[in-house]
Structure formats: C-alpha cells, structure tokens
Amino acid sequence: MKSNLKKASLLLTGLLVGGQLFAQTADTTKASTDYVKPFSSDDAFRTWSIGVSGGVLTPYTIFGSNRKQDFVHPKAQLGYGAYIKKQITPAVGIQADFLGGKLQADNSQLNEFGSTYDSYSTKLHYALSLSANVTVGNISWHDNKSAIQPYFTAGVGTMHYTPVLTTGATSVNFKNVDNGSINEMYLPVGVGVKFNIAKGINLDLGYQVNFVYADNVDGFNYGSNNDRFSYAHAGLEFALGKKSKPQMSVHNPVSSMRTEYLLENQNTKNQLQSEIDAQKAANDQLKADLATTNANLAKFTTDSDGDGVPDFYDKCPNTPAGTKVDGSGCPLPVAKDVKVYVTEEDRKVVKEAIRNLEFDFGKATIRAHSYASLNRVADLLVAKNFSLKLAGHTDNVGSNDANLRLSKERAEAIKSYLVSKGANASRIEATGYGETQPIASNKTAKGRQQNRRVEFTLF
Template structure:
C-alpha cells in the first residue's frame, strides 16, 4: 500500500468519521479481482492550493458571543472584504484577510428596566478603514463523504491581526465630533473567530457563506470607553472564491481523503483476495510440516521429531535431545562456631560504649565491632542484638533507647559489609536486668547490648 495513505488518514479522521464506518459495511462483491485501481494521491503538485476571494455583507458592532457595545441599539451597515488563501492539507489552510466598512449604533432603545440609557452620547459611527489578519482555517466536516470530490464543507477559522478605524460621536444636541482630535486611525489588535459553509460551483469557483466575530484589545471601537468590557464587532458575508492553478487540476480543499483511502484499501483487498486460494494451500502444507516438527507428546519441550528419550515424566528437566539431566547432589555446608568466634563477640560486648543517654557508638568500640562484621561475612552467621537499660528514667524512653542502641550496632555492622537480613535488633528496656539496679555497678551492668551468634 502506498506510504502516502498514512498522511491522508490524518485528515480523514478530522474531516469525516462516517466514511470509515461506511467502508466496513460494504458488500463483499467489491473485493473482485476486476476492481480498477484508484488514482493515487501524489502530493500537493496534483492540486490547486492557492485561491483568492472577494465578499460583501453586513457589519455590526456586536458579536454572537461576548455581549454588546456601549450603545443600546446596533445597526447593520455594509461591509466588504477580500482574502488570499493557501491550502496546506486537505483539512487545513492559511488565509490572509482584509475587511472594511462602517459600524453604527445609537441609544434609541431603553434599557431592560424601561429606563433610557445614561450616556452623554446619542450615537456613534466608526469608519472601519481596514482590518488585516492571518487566520488558520480548518475543514471540520464534509457533507457528501461518499464521493472522492466533495461539494459542501463546514469550516472554522481563528487568527490574529490589526484593525485601523476612526470613530465619530454624536452628542444628544446633535453635534458630531471625532473621538480623537487628530486625524489618524486608531490601531488595535484583533482576534477573529469565524465559521462558514462553502459550496463548490466548479473547479475554479466556490460560493462562500460565513460569519466572523472580531474581538478587539481595547474599548475604543465605539468612541465611548465605558466599563470593563472590550469592544467587538462581527461580519456576516457572502462571496466568491477563485481557485488558482492549471486547468485539469482539482482543488485540494475538496479532495476527500476518507473516500480515497477507502478505495485504495478496497483495491488492496481485491489484490489479496485474488491470491487467497493458493496462499491457503501453501499454508496447509506448511502447517502439516510445522505440526510434524513441533509435536511434543511428553511435554518436555523437545519435539517428537528430535526427542531421543520419549515418554519423559512430567516436570523433568531435559537436555536438547529430550533426555533427563543429571540431578546435582545437594551439599549442605555445616557452620561451626568456634571458641575464637565467641571470643570475638565477647570482646565486642565488653568494648561497646555509647554516649550518655544516646544511641551514638563511641569510636573506641569500632575495632571490636569491625572484627564481628568480618566474622559475619566470612562464616555467614546470624546475629541477634538485644538492647537493655537500667531502671533510671522513664520506662517508655528506656525501651526506645534500648531499641535505638541495638539498631545503631546493626547499622554499623551493615556499613562494614554485614548482611542486614542476617541481623536482628530488638530492645527490651529495663525488663531484663542481670544485676541489681540499687547500685551504680549493677546499673552499669544492666546498660548493655548482648550479641548472640548462631
């Protein structure tokens, strides 16, 4: 299938989802080998991409969304416009627009409460000398998606630009004066947002019906800066669009990628269908050969074709020939704890000292602990650390301190390379004294961390 089909599919999803659904429900008769190949999409060079348009319509100082201006009754006035457009994709184009005309409104209409508006002005008239904007135009949907060339499309546009205009105000006494004393146009940023319908009359001419709202970046359009809302205006128009290009080329914007894609898919399906019978015969022969090579009656992972030891019991590990592998004899290593090991542990207990009322190990205890860590690594021994305190102080605090000291010893041994999973650290507080807490010597003996290796 041609690689350009993927490119066309992007626009197809945007312009029409029904086309794909329709393609899935076509009768099987379309898969005949006599299905004629459709013309392929070969890029923009085969289509007209440039066009110019002229239009005329009505301008109003209001917009369908966003409210009204600072006068109570707006009046429609004549407007005119033109544009140049370049079609980049079936569904997307860039368009440079120009619009001019007049905008008018007055205060002849009462407010919603029946009261006349409170305003020093009777009416305004603004000469919209020009608007220049660059817009992105999106072909939202096509109407006749059953055909390769459409004739009706719905589009939307959004962009940005500049408007130049001159407002004139009329006071209640009938005197008219310019909004600005100097005779220069006010220039403001505009954001045009629009939509429309387009009809293809021929390969060169389209009928364009549209409506565009212009949002200005200021409150000067009616010459009456009043309130926090910015002014806006709209343009409803009808016009003609003229496609530019060589005779015989079609307009890209009317090309229906969904229908083109559908026809190309059907053509490829027809080609595949013509060779289906022979492919099925080849597949049947290959399937028989594969079954012969892959059949494994005893389920040992080696096919019967290569299995030299058929009938192997389930879950038996076998070699490449299907014969059982020898089972290695498991040898358990017996760990013997020697007197030297006990001496190393005892020495670590005797030399273990902490800062007063803290779980901080004094550096003088490190050498003995280093020898314990080396012992644990060499012989893979297990170690239980039991922390104890005397009865001086709070019971809960003593329990926590005993646990923290046991954990501190474990942390140090682990930092020296001991396996943390083989070391258990617990705290018993003052619950297991080994001497009387009534004497200083007894309390000293009770403040301890015991080591048990196994």
C-alpha cells in the first residue's frame, strides 16, 4: 500500500512541477485563439465534455486514523471511472459520474464476540453520482490563458456493491439475500487539477473521498463511524462540440476583455481615418454631381402645357388646360356612367331568400334547404353587380352581448356563403344589431320568431 501511494505521489509531483513550465501562456499583442467576444452566449463555447479515468481504490483516506477503521490494513486495488459534464459558467459545472472497481483490506478489529476476520473484498459494481464541479484557476488578470485548472467537487449519489468476508480458507457474503449485493447512498468529495495538453483535451489528476451512508461496505461493523474510501485517479477529459470553439471551463474571460479593448481601440482609429477619407471623396463627388444636376435640371422640370408631366416625359404635348392625363401626359379616357336598376323581379329573388332562410338553433350555421334561394341571390349580385346590406337581428332571449354576437355571426355567415358563390365581397355589408330593433313583441313566441331575422337590402 505504501509503495503504491509513494509511486502515485511521485507521479503527481512530477506532473505538477513539469506543468509549471507551460502553466501560463505569455501575454502577446495578438488576439488569443480562444478569444470570444465578452458577454457572448453559451453557444460561443464548448460546454459539454466527457471524461474517463483509472486509478487506485482503497479504504485508506486522508481523514481520520486507519487504526480506527473496521479493517486496519487497507489494500490498493484498481478503480475506473467516467463522467459527463455540463459547464454552466467558466467556474461552475454539473457532472454525472460513474465509478467502479474493488475494495480490499486485511485484519479486522475484534467484534463483540471477540473474533476477527482475516480480510474482506468488496466488488463495487457501480457508484453513480451527481456533483458540482468548481474550477478555481481559469480566470487570470495576469496571463492570457492558464494551462492548469485546479478544481474541487462535491455531490451525492447511490452505489451498488457486494462485500465478501474471509476467515482462513472460508469466504462468505456479508448479506445472504440479493446475491449479497447492497445499495446505499454516498457523498463524493474531491479535489484535482487539469492540464490542457491539447485544445479540447485535458489531463485530469484527482483525489476523491467517498463517504458512505452506512457501515457495511467492508461487511463488518466496528465503532460508530460509517465507512469511507478514496479514489486517486488519472484520466483524460474530451470537450464535445466544434473544435473552433474554446472549452468554457478553461476559457479566461479576462483575456477576451483585454483583447476586445485592443481590437476596439485599433478598429476605432482605422474607422475614423476611413470615414475622413470617405468624406473627402464624397465632397468631391458632390461638387461634380451638383454641377451636372444644375445643367440638366431645366429640361427635367419644364412643363409647357401645365398638365403636371414635364416636357421630357410628356408624350402628348400641348394638352388643353384642365385635361386629366396619365403618367405619360396623355388624356385619360372619359368613363361613361352605366345605371343599373333594381327590378321587382330582383326584389322577389331577395324576398324568397329571406323567407327560406333558416339557421340551426342558437348558431350561425345555415340550413341546407336555404342554399337554393341564396344561390339565386348570388347569381343576381354577380350578373348586375348590385350592392347588398345584410342586417342580423334576434329576440330578447339571452344576454345583450350574446344576441349581438349571434346576429353579427349570422349576417357574416350569409355574406361568406354569397362570396363563395362568386359575389363581390366589397359590395356586401354584414351588420349585427342583436335585440335592439324588434319588429314585433318579444312577449309572444310568434313575435320572437319574427324578431329572429336577417334583412336583405339590395341597391
């Protein structure tokens, strides 16, 4: 165990020291390749990433004394993990983790019966958790970009595992049901550091302590403390999305603000000079255009016959005064008035349509036997180009608003039907008067029936 921890410590120290050689990118006058306009939306970044890791799983942790744990000689075993992360801000992300592997230790404490176990071995089938990941090294006021990002995580999850206890040559499951498997909640807490080894690819070195909400991970209860175990790992993180976009978790927004300031300053100078040069050229062109315009203005404004069309465009010069002309200066044709009269036969067609008109009760739906007489009204409107006013009325049953709406809808229904048969919609007016204009008493059924009507006025 001590040998494995020593090797892991030497590896971590070497990477940290070596990483300092490229930890900070020198400040240059050129815009960073990770430049993003300040206050841009998340679409400008790669915010999703996945990671894989492998490392050491052990009951040993940096918290508390190992002598007080259920087994006093922890072993190091292989662990493996993966995660998917969504970066919310440059500093905060939400991470879903998977962890698997094996836990092992020797020499248990004395139990209440004065006996011990030689060892235990627990298969960690899976540990699934949701954690907050906080990056603390990506915002710098000194350098364009940091190549190292320290972070810490904390979350909550559930784990599924099978403890096996061994005494001599005998091994037994701690639990006798469900094939010895157990499900418990746990709290993962970790720290680590990421090295940017390529754009969108990070080396991830971390250490995580997992606090289990139970004392059965090793299959043995001793003392009053719940079990815990650690996972020291190395892995790779891969940013998802377009390679042209920077990864949000390693992006330094301060550098983008500085770059934006420099670009805006230079762009302002260039823009001002361009505007000055353009204005000088525009003034010279205006002088030339003004001279040409003054020379040609007379022929474009002279109107000898006073018809409102300049001689340059007038195709009919010398038009008599007061004559209405078109755009080319030629007289407009005189329209002849054609009078169309409403005959008694026309009125009979309309009266028949009124007499045969029926709607579904309380609705604006025209009943089918009314179609024939309405068709003759439509033919009349098309043939003689008459205008028609439709006035809808109701009795006083119901509210004023409902009756007004129903009378309007019925008049509009007739208009829509006539238009569908070819009548000119602009020559049909549909109005609803509700119960305001009765022609009979609303106190009798016959009177109310007479008041429920649609009047046709042909003109």
